[in-house]
Amino acid sequence: MSYILITGTSRGIGKAAKNALEARGLRVIGHRSSEADDDSIAANFADPMAAQALWNEALDRSGGDIIAVVNNAGLFEHSSLDSSDIEWLDRWEDTLRINLTASAQLSRYAVRHWQNRLAGKSGERGRLIHVASRAAYRGDSPGHWHYAAAKGGMVAMHKTIARAYAAEGILSFAITPGFTDTSMAGDYLQSRGGVGLLADIPLGRVAQPDEIASIITYCALDAPASMTGAVIDANGASFVR
Template sequence: MTAILVTGSSRGIGAAAAAALEARGVEVIGHQTRSGDAERIAADFSDPRAAQMLWEEAMDRSGGNIAAVVNNAGLFEKNRLERSDIEWLDAWEDTIRINLTAAAQISRFAVRHWQECIAGQDGVRGRLVHVASRAAYRGDSPGHWHYAAAKGGMIAMHKTIARAYAAEGILSYAITPGFTDTSMAGDYLESRGGAGLLADIPLGRVATPEEIARIITFCALDAPPSMTGAVIDANGASFVR
């Protein structure tokens, strides 16, 4: 059975993606930051060793048969400009590590693994799906420089991977949601005026985790190889490009 590693799968978009993939008959190897559910691998990405530990455990559980990785885990915490220098820098580095560096580490492990695998009939060896953010293109609030920078870096990384390894059958897709109805986004919406912020979304509502999960599932299982390198927006037309 095909196995897919989904990081940050304990709630929100990650939980919805895991459910959607399982409904397609996929074995999902889930991940969460802290221990508590034996079905998910616990790995705290603020620890530089955690990404490698997660990958090795996922490979062990799947018997070395990971067909795709969904880089979804993220940290979204405000970092006030008025903080002390060390507090501001610590928050910056934590967000970059969790949102970008850990995804880069796991992507690297996956690419190296797939380079040694035999391609399927469609020529595909493996797929990466990166859950980035509208912030990668539009930017974010004054308290979220670090988040926007991390997601912008993820998009640049994704495009580089797609161009570098397409000829080897290693595909990369990215999704850039806007506001999504998760606990993380809920706190942010409330901090910026709540329902009044919806005026900036022509659709008139935020996305649901299930909507983003449908896009993730498409990229992980169905997207044609010629789509590698694509970035799929899902923001209710609040930012079009």
């Protein structure tokens, strides 16, 4: 049976996506930054070697049968403009490493693996799903330059992968949620005025993890190949393109 690797499955969107894909009969290899269990591999993406270790172990667990990778793990930390130079730089580099560089590493390992894999009847070899953010297009708060830059980079990376490898049956999709009801977003909502921030969302509420998980599941299993390169917004119309 085929496997899907999802990063950041300890909570929120990643956990919901894992549950949704398992409900569809897929075997999911999860990931968390610490404390591995039977369903998840521990890898702290602040370590430059962690993504490679995660990929190697996932490949071993799956017997080489990974059909999709969901880049979902993320770090969302406030960084004041008035922080010390070294503190500001440390938070910038940690955020880009965890949110973007680790995703790039895993995407590279997956693409190279699929290039050496026989295509299925449909001509496909594998799918990448990148959980980016509305911030990739709209930007973010003054304390989150690094987060917006990382998510913008993820979208650009996704488009490049889609264009480069579609002819080889390697597909790429990106999802750009707005606020989602996770502990990470909850902390941000409180820091930005709580429910008053909802006035900026025409839908009148933040997204639920299960909603984003349903889009991930669609991209991983059901989206037609012609959709490769697509970026799917899910932000309650708080940013429309």
